[in-house]
Amino acid sequence: MLSYLIRQSRQLLTAAALASIVSGTCSVFLLVQVNTALTANATERADLAWIFAAVAVGTMVARMIAAVLFERLSQHAHAELRSYISARVVATDYRKLEALGGARVQSALSEHSARVADFFVSVPSIIINGIVVLGCLVYMAWLSWQVFCAAVVVIGLGSLGYHLAHLRAIGHLDTAAREQDKLFDYFRSLVDGAKELRLNRAKREVFAGQVLGRSIETVRRERTLGMSIFVVSASWGNFLVYGFIGLVLFVLVGDVPDRARVMTGFALMFLYMITPLENLLLNVPRINLARVSARRIESIANDLPLSLPSTVMTPPAPLRSLVLDGVRHSYYHEVHDDIFSLGPIRLDFAPGQITFLVGGNGSGKTTLAKLLAGLYVPEDGRILVNGENIDDAGRDRYRQHFSAIFADFHLFDSLLDGAGADLDARANALLAKLHLQHKVQVKEGAFSTRALSQGQRKRLALVVAYLENRPFLIFDEWAADQDPVFKDVFYREVLPELRAMGKAVLVISHDDRYFPLADRLVRMENGQVISVETHAAPQMREAATLEPDLA
Numbered sequence: 001m002l003s004y005l006i007r008q009s010r011q012l013l014t015a016a017a018l019a020s021i022v023s024g025t026c027s028v029f030l031l032v033q034v035n036t037a038l039t040a041n042a043t044e045r046a047d048l049a050w051i052f053a054a055v056a057v058g059t060m061v062a063r064m065i066a067a068v069l070f071e072r073l074s075q076h077a078h079a080e081l082r083s084y085i086s087a088r089v090v091a092t093d094y095r096k097l098e099a100l101g102g103a104r105v106q107s108a109l110s111e112h113s114a115r116v117a118d119f120f121v122s123v124p125s126i127i128i129n130g131i132v133v134l135g136c137l138v139y140m141a142w143l144s145w146q147v148f149c150a151a152v153v154v155i156g157l158g159s160l161g162y163h164l165a166h167l168r169a170i171g172h173l174d175t176a177a178r179e180q181d182k183l184f185d186y187f188r189s190l191v192d193g194a195k196e197l198r199l200n201r202a203k204r205e206v207f208a209g210q211v212l213g214r215s216i217e218t219v220r221r222e223r224t225l226g227m228s229i230f231v232v233s234a235s236w237g238n239f240l241v242y243g244f245i246g247l248v249l250f251v252l253v254g255d256v257p258d259r260a261r262v263m264t265g266f267a268l269m270f271l272y273m274i275t276p277l278e279n280l281l282l283n284v285p286r287i288n289l290a291r292v293s294a295r296r297i298e299s300i301a302n303d304l305p306l307s308l309p310s311t312v313m314t315p316p317a318p319l320r321s322l323v324l325d326g327v328r329h330s331y332y333h334e335v336h337d338d339i340f341s342l343g344p345i346r347l348d349f350a351p352g353q354i355t356f357l358v359g360g361n362g363s364g365k366t367t368l369a370k371l372l373a374g375l376y377v378p379e380d381g382r383i384l385v386n387g388e389n390i391d392d393a394g395r396d397r398y399r400q401h402f403s404a405i406f407a408d409f410h411l412f413d414s415l416l417d418g419a420g421a422d423l424d425a426r427a428n429a430l431l432a433k434l435h436l437q438h439k440v441q442v443k444e445g446a447f448s449t450r451a452l453s454q455g456q457r458k459r460l461a462l463v464v465a466y467l468e469n470r471p472f473l474i475f476d477e478w479a480a481d482q483d484p485v486f487k488d489v490f491y492r493e494v495l496p497e498l499r500a501m502g503k504a505v506l507v508i509s510h511d512d513r514y515f516p517l518a519d520r521l522v523r524m525e526n527g528q529v530i531s532v533e534t535h536a537a538p539q540m541r542e543a544a545t546l547e548p549d550l551a
């Protein structure tokens with residue numbers, strides 16, 4: 001992931017790195033000028049002043065260019081990662097996304113992508129400080145070769161210690177990153193479960209203390225441990241530098257010629273080198289954090305494989321028949337080590353046919369609806385549309401036959417689809433039909449509000465489904481949240497109207513008093529269809545069901 005981002009911005013990165021190199025080199029050169037000026041006579045100093053001023057300006061300009069370019073790279077990387085993860089989430093297989101869970105996606109989109117973007121802020125610091133340290137060492141080598149040899153030994157020892165620490169620290173940072181994915185899930189529960197947490201103090205305390213609190217603590221502990229190891233190893237590096245200073249000043253430089261200039265040179269270099277060295281050692285962990293996050297994003301992306309796009313992006317052919325031929329699906333429940341199996345199911349659907357899918361909780365109705373809508377790929381069996389088998393390449397096009405309102409439906413704040421000059425007018429007419437015109441309006445394709453009751457929000461979702469004008473509609477317990485009057489409107493007016501429009505409709509329902517209104521009643525139990533009742537003509541049923549109501 002990191003290498004992909006680096007490859008992608010190669011030119012900008014090269015320019016930014018060059019600017020950092022110039023800046024670092026100029027910094028060292030400045031220092032050399034200072035050291036030379038300290039022992040120079042008055043005429044020499046006058047010439048040196050101009051050089052010094054030019055190099056100082058050069059350092060500033062190069063540093064500015066590097067910082068701006070790296071900031072651009074960082075923002076670019078952040079945006080690129082967000083787009084990459086979002087595109088992956090949009091295009092992946094729905095079941096895979098459901099299994100992965102929203103928290104990991106959220107964590108990748110926010111925390112991990114920000115840390116990877118940080119990489120591009122740390123790099124200039126590492127390059128500039130690295131060059132300053134390197135330049136100082138080279139200058140010291142020029143002053144005295146013995147010192148350079150000592151420096152190589154110190155750097156070798158420091159790198160070894162740092163590498164060993166690094167291995168341990170990365171383990172802790174990885175654990176923290178994994179725990180953080182869970183933490184995002186708990187953060188969501190904090191808002192989604194706000195009512196439950198307020199109504200039950202014991203639950204609130206356990207959640208806050210043992211669940212959320214423990215997770216926060218784990219992330220804190222693991223990250224602190226990981227970062228502490230880095231910081232400790234940075235201090236170890238620092239200590240080695242002081243050891244090196246002592247070695248040079250008190251042992252190695254003892255008898256060299258031109259002792260005064262060499263001593264001031266070393267003193268200057270050491271003093272100047274300490275801060276860049278510290279920065280260098282502190283910024284390397286940020287690179288490691290970025291690498292851990294990049295690995296995390298990669299693992300999340302691997303769990304979200306791209307499903308094949310439709311080969312032809314034309315609208316689907318008109319729906320004449322749809323057959324589920326022996327389809328199966330199963331869920332594996334890791335915690336209890338058991339499997340829920342649905343199917344094999346054989347059912348056919350036709351335009352203008354209202355099918356009620358009924359059965360107890362957990363019998364598999366929603367799972368069957370997801371299979372039917374192409375959200376789940378059948379593990380076995382086939383789906384035939386107008387006699388043609390739907391394969392992976394045709395699945396996205398197949399899904400365009402459906403509008404569905406599932407129990408956990410989502411309302412976007414605008415219609416997004418169905419553009420046209422009269423879209424607002426059509427939408428507002430439907431809102432009036434569903435008695436929502438006083439609560440919400442559509443203007444330029446956007447809803448004026450979504451702050452509605454659950455029943456009203458479902459009516460709004462129905463407006464969206466009407467506007468999508470797809471040939472197959474799926475309602476998963478849509479009427480469950482409606483008041484008795486509107487429930488009646490749904491079963492006695494909306495459904496017959498959809499039938500008259502030639503729509504195929506699957507209604508998942510527990511409203512048994514309306515069951516006789518279906519063209520067909522499919523009963524499910526334990527993942528199997530146990531009976532299919534076909535009913536008489538709608539007008540006759542209407543009379544039959546109205547009578548008991550009137551009585």
Ligand SMILES: Nc1ncnc2c1ncn2[C@@H]1O[C@H](COP(=O)(O)OP(=O)(O)OP(=O)(O)O)[C@@H](O)[C@H]1O
Nearest residue numbers: 098331332340359360361362363364365366367368
């Ligand atoms: N996302 C999921 N992951 C794993 N197992 C699931 C998932 N959704 C459903 N199941 C399992 O599949 C079984 C059937 O669930 P499904 O939602 O299809 O039932 P249902 O008939 O629609 O129930 P209800 O009337 O309560 O809505 C459940 O018992 C559950 O164990």
